[in-house]
Amino acid sequence: MYLLEKFQNATVTMIHASPNTFGHFLRVLTFGESHGTAVGAVIDGVKPGLPFDQVAIQHELDIRRPGQNDVASPRQERDIVHVLSGVYEGHTTGHPIALVVFNEGQNPSDYTAIKDIFRPGHSDLTYERKYGLRDYRGGGRSSGRETLARVAAGAWAKQQLTPLGVSIKSFNREIAGIACETIDWEFVAHNPLKVCDPCTFPKQRAAVEAAMEARDSVGGIAEIHITGLPIGLGDPVFSKLDAMLAYACMSIGGIKGVEFGAGFKATRMRGSQHNDPITATGFSTNNAGGILGGISNGDAIVMRLAVKPTSSIGQKQKTIDLTGQETEIEIGGRHDPCIAPRLLPVAEAMCALAIYDAWLTQEAQKPCSLCKDGIAEYDWKVVEAML
Numbered sequence: 001m002y003l004l005e006k007f008q009n010a011t012v013t014m015i016h017a018s019p020n021t022f023g024h025f026l027r028v029l030t031f032g033e034s035h036g037t038a039v040g041a042v043i044d045g046v047k048p049g050l051p052f053d054q055v056a057i058q059h060e061l062d063i064r065r066p067g068q069n070d071v072a073s074p075r076q077e078r079d080i081v082h083v084l085s086g087v088y089e090g091h092t093t094g095h096p097i098a099l100v101v102f103n104e105g106q107n108p109s110d111y112t113a114i115k116d117i118f119r120p121g122h123s124d125l126t127y128e129r130k131y132g133l134r135d136y137r138g139g140g141r142s143s144g145r146e147t148l149a150r151v152a153a154g155a156w157a158k159q160q161l162t163p164l165g166v167s168i169k170s171f172n173r174e175i176a177g178i179a180c181e182t183i184d185w186e187f188v189a190h191n192p193l194k195v196c197d198p199c200t201f202p203k204q205r206a207a208v209e210a211a212m213e214a215r216d217s218v219g220g221i222a223e224i225h226i227t228g229l230p231i232g233l234g235d236p237v238f239s240k241l242d243a244m245l246a247y248a249c250m251s252i253g254g255i256k257g258v259e260f261g262a263g264f265k266a267t268r269m270r271g272s273q274h275n276d277p278i279t280a281t282g283f284s285t286n287n288a289g290g291i292l293g294g295i296s297n298g299d300a301i302v303m304r305l306a307v308k309p310t311s312s313i314g315q316k317q318k319t320i321d322l323t324g325q326e327t328e329i330e331i332g333g334r335h336d337p338c339i340a341p342r343l344l345p346v347a348e349a350m351c352a353l354a355i356y357d358a359w360l361t362q363e364a365q366k367p368c369s370l371c372k373d374g375i376a377e378y379d380w381k382v383v384e385a386m387l
Contacts, residue, residue, distance in 0.1 A: 154349020240294020261289025
């Protein structure tokens with residue numbers, strides 16, 4: 001009887017868990033729709049006295065916003081972040097931080113002609129069937145615009161990870177099936193596709209331009225490197241670090257797959273090839289991608305994300321309308337021919353939230369297990385306030 005009651009209580013808890021909230025010790029709730037008044041995030045579970053850099057958050061939002069080059073959507077959205085609560089004189093108060101960005105530059109007329117038609121590749125049909133109604137203007141809650149709330153929250157999480165020595169960087173490993181052969185981090189920051197190889201960039205750019213000319217789109221593979229982590233983050237069995245990172249990134253619209261380290265190549269390797277030899281100074285290879293048994297092993301976490309082609313394209317496509325009648329659709333408006341470049345800051349933000357939450361979880365379970373002896377060179381006044 002006791003076990004039955006526990007199971008029923010757990011079931012109720014699962015049913016009432018918010019699908020709009022991410023995290024355990026650090027919780028982030030996002031709100032808002034594509035063509036609503038605003039989009040934003042509420043960060044809860046914040047320690048008091050932590051540094052809060054609004055300029056750094058705005059910088060991350062600026063990287064994400066459209067209209068920055070000729071291979072992106074021409075929409076112009078300033079995406080200025082406003083802090084409504086939880087911060088005083090540049091530091092957190094310990095109360096929920098509310099961040100909001102008011103929507104600008106909406107053009108709902110772009111969607112009027114297709115308001116009763118389901119767009120292929122979008123969530124129109126599933127939202128309609130699940131909720132019985134939907135916001136046809138850009139997809140409402142399912143719009144990629146929701147991701148700016150994640151970027152704002154994740155930018156703050158990054159600020160807390162920096163004094164802990166954690167770095168999160170990303171680039172596009174592949175665009176339109178054309179893979180980079182070398183990694184040039186300096187080049188990543190100075191090309192519109194955020195690819196890592198100056199030699200393959202011309203072919204990748206040409207592929208995106210060809211898709212634009214054909215009123216079509218292409219996908220890509222994003223790669224994220226997380227360095228500076230100690231051994232010990234992650235909680236088997238259902239909160240393994242790789243599981244939480246995968247969950248975080250799979251919650252981003254447009255992501256269709258995640259792999260760590262050798263990833264799917266591991267299926268073509270033998271155990272003798274895939275196992276990372278352990279030496280007195282660490283691992284000699286990193287096929288595990290920095291995670292063993294769901295726990296960080298001290299190596300760099302390397303993960304890759306499969307990014308699908310942008311769903312909104314200008315070509316005619318077959319679909320149905322609200323009555324179930326077959327029809328065709330041509331999507332107008334201002335859309336990215338490849339969403340992989342603008343997805344990178346979103347993926348980094350979700351990884352930052354997952355890593356910081358895992359750090360707080362570990363400290364709650366075993367205080368100072370990640371402290372001082374392993375990272376004595378950091379600013380411990382800042383670190384101790386965070387813990």
